[in-house]
Amino acid sequence: MSPLTIAILVVGLVFLALILILPAGTLQTEAVYQGF
Amino acid sequence: MAPAFRDRRDAVGFLAFLVALLALPLVLPHGPRQQVWTGVPTAMGPVGDLVQTLFEEKEDADVLLLGTSPMRAAFLQGEAERYFSAKLGRPARIRTLAMWWQSLDLQYVMLDEYLENHHPGLIVFELPAKESSTSRPHRQLLRWLRHGEYADAFRGLPQRDRAAVYAEQVLGGPRQLLSLVRPNRLGPDERSAVATEKSSERFRRAGYQGAPYVENEAHPSPSIAAGALRSVAAIAPKPGPEGKGEYLLHFFRRTVDLAKAKGAPIVFIHFPEASEAGTNAVPLYVPPASLGSDAQIVGVPLDDLLWGVPPERLHDFFFDTHHLNQNGAKAYDAAVLPAIYRAYEKAQRR
Numbered sequence: 001m002s003p004l005t006i007a008i009l010v011v012g013l014v015f016l017a018l019i020l021i022l023p024a025g026t027l028q029t030e031a032v033y034q035g036f
Numbered sequence: 037m038a039p040a041f042r043d044r045r046d047a048v049g050f051l052a053f054l055v056a057l058l059a060l061p062l063v064l065p066h067g068p069r070q071q072v073w074t075g076v077p078t079a080m081g082p083v084g085d086l087v088q089t090l091f092e093e094k095e096d097a098d099v100l101l102l103g104t105s106p107m108r109a110a111f112l113q114g115e116a117e118r119y120f121s122a123k124l125g126r127p128a129r130i131r132t133l134a135m136w137w138q139s140l141d142l143q144y145v146m147l148d149e150y151l152e153n154h155h156p157g158l159i160v161f162e163l164p165a166k167e168s169s170t171s172r173p174h175r176q177l178l179r180w181l182r183h184g185e186y187a188d189a190f191r192g193l194p195q196r197d198r199a200a201v202y203a204e205q206v207l208g209g210p211r212q213l214l215s216l217v218r219p220n221r222l223g224p225d226e227r228s229a230v231a232t233e234k235s236s237e238r239f240r241r242a243g244y245q246g247a248p249y250v251e252n253e254a255h256p257s258p259s260i261a262a263g264a265l266r267s268v269a270a271i272a273p274k275p276g277p278e279g280k281g282e283y284l285l286h287f288f289r290r291t292v293d294l295a296k297a298k299g300a301p302i303v304f305i306h307f308p309e310a311s312e313a314g315t316n317a318v319p320l321y322v323p324p325a326s327l328g329s330d331a332q333i334v335g336v337p338l339d340d341l342l343w344g345v346p347p348e349r350l351h352d353f354f355f356d357t358h359h360l361n362q363n364g365a366k367a368y369d370a371a372v373l374p375a376i377y378r379a380y381e382k383a384q385r386r
Contacts, residue, residue: 004044004047004051008050008051011054011058012054018199018203021196021199022200022203022204023139023172023174023175023200023204024170024172024175025175026175026204026207
């Protein structure tokens, strides 16, 4: 695996971890209300 | 299978995009706080009322109601102002800082910004409830807190909570960036009292959890006014599994300390929950010491509030387990407004 692929994997995993750690309801309220 | 990227340049571009999104909260410049609040969606509560109370209104409130949606549900529009105006013999100014969803980080920040330019005669602070409280960051924190703001207040919290706050800020980064490019504005329909009431409309003529609304005519409001202001010593704390978590307690204590540090008198308020039927005491779900030794609580046990109401009609007074509907609010306002006034009088005499 090239260093670039590893870097993408690591950053992607950080992203995933942040999504998983979001307080319950954050993504739900964003999706329901589209309060943009 | 086709490769994920056509060439190395695409892969580097994608990596750079991800890193930029992750780092956006760290590098975003901060515009004025008013812009942040104006960008809050109306789905989070009456944003026009919030911005006007925090930034546009220069006069001090006689009473500041600080809490979440049960606060908006429990007070019918204008009821507290009418009561106080009659008592004071002049137009009273009652203001509310209450947006949807629990988590006291929001109340702490709203109060801090209010006290920056105002000195309310009394703060009425909603106590964490049994059913509705969560000990995590506010679920819409991405809208109202940018990275680096209130860093002191968030210091010392568990790493998981601090990571969640950063995750919120990553999610909110593009929206905060857009605010810098194109300022948020309030429309005239968002500024009016009608808009403020409209945001609470869902609680008013609504039955329990979607049931049809049944106007209460059979049970007059109780006359237990004098009993509704209690000393914290007279309250039965509810420890154990219902006790609240570290994040919520942290901001509860900080909010109380903030009011005290700014010399603003504070009293606590409890809103009845449908699940409290059968109790004849005002419960307390935070440690009594966190309120301060001389704290006073405005509250009324549900069984006293709805005295004489048969158990099968109890739900006629609620929108859901932690929000009163119009029937409930009418009874509640009549019961607690004299107590809030008494607390206000005491605060003025200090």
